[in-house]
Amino acid sequence: MSNLIQELKENIIELLNLEEFSVEDINDDDALFGDGLGLDSIDALELMVMLDKDYGIKLTDPKEGKEIFQSIAVLADYIEKNRAK
Amino acid sequence: MKACYIHSAVSISAQNTFETDLNLSESNPITSKKANANHPQYKTYIAPGALRRMATGVKMGVTAGKKALEKANITNPDAILTGTGMGCIEDTENFLNALIANDEAYLTPTSFIQSTHNTVGAQIALALQCNAYNNTYVHGALSFESALLDGQLLIKNDDSRSVLVGGIDELGKEFIDYTLLVEDKKHGVQVPFSEGASFFVLSSEKQEKAIQLNDIKTFSNITEQEVPTVLNEFLAENNYKPKDIDAVICGNNGSVYDSYYSKARAIFPITTSQLHYKHLFGEYFTASAMALYLGVYILKNQQIYDTLIIGDNSKNSIKTILLYNQFNGRDHSFILLSL
Numbered sequence: 001m002s003n004l005i006q007e008l009k010e011n012i013i014e015l016l017n018l019e020e021f022s023v024e025d026i027n028d029d030d031a032l033f034g035d036g037l038g039l040d041s042i043d044a045l046e047l048m049v050m051l052d053k054d055y056g057i058k059l060t061d062p063k064e065g066k067e068i069f070q071s072i073a074v075l076a077d078y079i080e081k082n083r084a085k
Numbered sequence: 086m087k088a089c090y091i092h093s094a095v096s097i098s099a100q101n102t103f104e105t106d107l108n109l110s111e112s113n114p115i116t117s118k119k120a121n122a123n124h125p126q127y128k129t130y131i132a133p134g135a136l137r138r139m140a141t142g143v144k145m146g147v148t149a150g151k152k153a154l155e156k157a158n159i160t161n162p163d164a165i166l167t168g169t170g171m172g173c174i175e176d177t178e179n180f181l182n183a184l185i186a187n188d189e190a191y192l193t194p195t196s197f198i199q200s201t202h203n204t205v206g207a208q209i210a211l212a213l214q215c216n217a218y219n220n221t222y223v224h225g226a227l228s229f230e231s232a233l234l235d236g237q238l239l240i241k242n243d244d245s246r247s248v249l250v251g252g253i254d255e256l257g258k259e260f261i262d263y264t265l266l267v268e269d270k271k272h273g274v275q276v277p278f279s280e281g282a283s284f285f286v287l288s289s290e291k292q293e294k295a296i297q298l299n300d301i302k303t304f305s306n307i308t309e310q311e312v313p314t315v316l317n318e319f320l321a322e323n324n325y326k327p328k329d330i331d332a333v334i335c336g337n338n339g340s341v342y343d344s345y346y347s348k349a350r351a352i353f354p355i356t357t358s359q360l361h362y363k364h365l366f367g368e369y370f371t372a373s374a375m376a377l378y379l380g381v382y383i384l385k386n387q388q389i390y391d392t393l394i395i396g397d398n399s400k401n402s403i404k405t406i407l408l409y410n411q412f413n414g415r416d417h418s419f420i421l422l423s424l
Binding site: 015016017018019020038040042045046049052053 | 133134137138187190191192193194195198
C-alpha cells in the first residue's frame with residue numbers, strides 16, 4: 001500500500017505538472033481538491049484517465065469520483081480493491 | 086478616419102528583450118539551429134494554477150500581453166487580437182503523440198484544450214475577465230500582420246480606443262526537427278529557427294512622442310521584379326518617397342529568397358539605414374512582430390544598434406521606418422511607422 005501511495009504521489013505531480021509540490025509535501029490525507037492540492041475539474045478528468053490507463057479502473061458515475069478523489073489514501077485504497085492491472 | 090498610435094511594445098525573444106530595456110550591444114549570437122526564447126519569470130504574471138497547464142507559447146503570449154497592457158496603463162482593452170503561424174504546436178504534438186502511443190484511447194484533456202491556435206488570446210481574456218472582441222489569425226508568415234491590420238482598422242474606424250495585438254510562435258519539440266530535416270541546407274533558411282511573443286497596445290489617443298502605425302499592406306504572392314513597383318506604390322499611398330524613409334528593417338534569413346529584400350533595398354538612397362534582425366532573433370512565422378518591436382524601440386529611443394545594421398550607415402535622426410518581411414518568396418508584408 002505504501003508503494004502505491006508513493007507511486008500515486010509521483011504520478012499525480014508529473015501528470016498535473018504540480019511543480020510547486022514534491023512527494024514529501026503531500027500528506028496521505030490531504031484533500032486533493034479545494035484547500036489541499038487545489039485541483040479542479042480538468043484535473044479530475046486527468047485522474048479518471050490515469051485510473052483507466054494505469055489500473056484498468058473505469059469510472060462511469062461522476063459521484064463516485066467525488067468519493068474516490070478525497071485524498072491520496074482514499075484513492076490508493078480504492079485502487080487496491082478495484083484494480084484490473 | 087482616426088490615426089493609429091502604438092502606446093506600448095513588449096517582446097519575449099531569443100535575446101534579453103523582456104526583463105530589461107533592449108540592449109543589443111551585448112546580444113548573444115545564436116549558434117545552434119534552434120534558439121529557444123530567453124524566458125522571464127512567468128510566475129510574476131500568471132497564477133500558479135493556470136501556469137502549470139500552459140505550454141511555452143501560451144506562457145510567452147500571456148506574459149507579453151499583460152506587460153504590454155501594464156505599460157500602456159490599460160486594464161481592459163476593447164479588443165484582443167493575436168497572430169500565430171504554428172499555434173500551440175507543443176500541446177498539439179503532445180496530444181497527437183498520446184493519440185498514437187495509446188492507440189486512440191486514454192486521451193487526457195489538457196493538451197487537447199490548449200492545443201488550439203486561439204489559446205493565447207483566450208487565456209489573456211480569461212485572466213483579464215475581458216469579454217471584448219477576441220480574434221486569432223493564422224496565415225503563415227502573415228499571421229501577425231493580419232492581426233495588426235484588424236487592430237489598425239478598429240482604431241482608424243473608431244470602433245475601439247485601445248487594442249491589444251500580438252504575434253506568438255513556439256518552437257515545439259518534434260515538428261521543428263522535421264522542418265530542419267527538409268530545409269534546403271544550401272539555399273534554405275540560414276539563421277536559426279526560433280520562437281517569441283511580441284505584443285503591442287494600439288490606441289487612437291495621441292501621446293507625447295507618439296509612434297504612429299501609418300499603414301500595413303500584405304501580399305500572398307508578388308514576383309521579385311514587382312517588389313520595387315509595389316513598394317513605391319505603398320509609399321506613395323502614404324505620401325512618402327523612398328528618400329523620406331530613414332530606416333528599412335528587412336527579414337533577411339540567409340535563404341535564396343533574400344533577393345526580394347535586395348530588390349526592395351535598391352529603391353532607397355544611400356542615406357537610408359538598412360537593418361536586419363533574424364540573425365539575432367531567429368526565424369519563425371511571427372518574427373515580423375519582433376521587427377515591429379525593434380522599429381518602435383528605434384523610433385522611441387533614436388538608437389540603432391550596430392548589430393542590426395547592414396553596411397555602415399546609421400542615421401542620427403530617425404522619423405520614419407519601413408518594415409518588409411516575406412517567407413520563401415511568399416507572404417509579403419510592408420509596415421510603415423513614423424514618429
